Amino acid sequence: MSGVQSNTKGTTPLSPRNYVVYLIAEQLLYGTVNGRVFRFRAFSGGGRGSVNSGRIGSSAETFDPRTKKVSNKNGERGGPLPPGRYLIQLGENNRTLGRANKLCSVTAHLRYPGRGYSFPGGFYLHGRGEFGSDGCIVPALANNRKLLQSAIESVGGNVPLWVLLSATNPSREQVLGALIQPFEV
Template sequence: MADLTYNIESGILKGKIAGHHICASAGSGGRSGSKVKGAVNRLLANNSLATHIGGPGSRMFGPLPQGTYFLQLHESKANWIRLIPSAGNEMFGRTGFAIHGRGNIGSHGCIVPEDFHVVLYLCKLLKENKEAKHGDVTLKVYAEGTEIGTQLYTV
């Protein structure tokens, strides 16, 4: 069972890490979280039918693909959390997913919580979890009404 879940359609990130509850609104794909007015693509943002859109050379990006991910503090970017896909995930050639704060570009599939304090809290909990030598923290990404690992639409 995953520690955290992210529902692409509702944009809700929730769960527990070491007994600490998390519940936050977040966006994924379609430049969700962009600070630039009008930048968010409403057809792609949090659209589970668009998880296959993106990759090298693409100008448009859907949300991250459904599946299980391991959370790891980014080695060089402060307040970024890498999302390492489980071996069984269908990634559609897409890589480099993370949980991070808002910016001008917004999300190319990364999970971007609306409140930056959520990112800071997650980073704190992951650091404590690592120092305590607990196991990996996992995230299950799904779309409401679908089975984990089953895409609604594939190319």
């Protein structure tokens, strides 16, 4: 078994080179894609990420992943991206969002079936704009988004993403385990 290390149980640990984690409570996105390390602020839900501060929702509902987009007199918005595992697809040019990477649910739709995984558009990683986020991930700085999207393009997409409500960073072992075996809790 030259070049392969075993853990104490005698199994070969898997170590994906590419992964991204998003912590909803901290509004933090981090990970490694194609050898590039990322760690930056990103928004999800409530219109956060809008360049127009008047469009940002402030109610507790906009922080609840079960909240769908709401159109009312107060202009409240949808909640954050539902927790779970996703795959970040290759970028595409979107008429409304600009350059955007679709986020395809692997497990989130099982726990939060009422959210719009298949509505026209779905959830994306995209840049800031007039409306902000109703569940998409929107990096605070355009340059961070561009660097991450470039790294995702360089590996051909399908980069694992783990979205958590928790404000506590999971260990590297927890992240890799969750991404390697996404259906285990």
